[in-house]
Amino acid sequence: MHSLEHIAGELRKRKQKLTPQRRLIIEILSSDRSHPTADDVYSRVVAVMPEVSRTTVYNTLRELVAMGEIREVQGLSESGVRYDTYGAEHQHFFCVQCGVLEDIPCSSSSACCGQEGMEGFTVLRTETTMYGYCPQCGEANARER
Amino acid sequence: MHSLEHIAGELRKRKQKLTPQRRLIIEILSSDRSHPTADDVYSRVVAVMPEVSRTTVYNTLRELVAMGEIREVQGLSESGVRYDTYGAEHQHFFCVQCGVLEDIPCSSSSACCGQEGMEGFTVLRTETTMYGYCPQCGEANARER
DNA sequence: ATAACTGCAAATGATTTGCACAAGG
């Protein structure tokens, strides 16, 4: 996602306000690459501004998605949607053991972006998620045996 | 997914029963490549056996997922998880206009399965979904302009 | 000033669960 200043400008263009709540949520998100759930964000927000409501967190997340600043990642957590704050095009690696979700830059993997054989279809974007064991869990499993 | 006979055998192994409800749900699913939601399946079931409950449909879908006969596809429908009945390894194409979800055999596209640059990770499987316009919607859009 | 925002409480909606009765093997 972009810097707070950039997002502040975007909000202004849209006649939306930069409230203290929104500023805090944006600040928290921009230093969070862990793909938090709405409730994870809420917890971090409340630790600083205890009176903020879940509604405001949900509202702000929804707006940031609409602005294209963050993306939803579905189907990886029992406890709701996770949010992706990484700007560049990338894929995901999800560890089925510890639940960590890693951003994999396209250049790091060949699983990206090809679309031969798709005649007739207009492909706007491709999302790829790889499932398996992250290095830490893989090593831990090897040690156990 | 496998044939009714095969699944019946698997159920037997697991000491599970082949009830009329399950038989009907399996029959409906095996001829459905539309990636229906639980409620879509329920509607089709009720049209034949009006007394079947949603609970039974949900239970059976969950069991079939556990058996590896069908797969959940998340994040494509506002109205819940969709179910994938296609056995072979494949990718998905989702039409952002009409909501159709097409199975794309791996051999039809190069967006599949590569995993160079993933040293340290153990990749068990890769899921790729392409988003865009299906041929029908693409043509309809072209005609409008 | 005033349109946008916040926070509360209630609503929503997909899915799950508890439980008494039914039925497949």
Add this chain to the structure above:
DNA sequence: CCTTGTGCAAATCATTTGCAGTTAT
């Protein structure tokens, strides 16, 4: 028989919504 399955109603839980009071611009 007796274990597993069914169907109902109630519970769950993430997310949304209605609304009255608040605030950024």
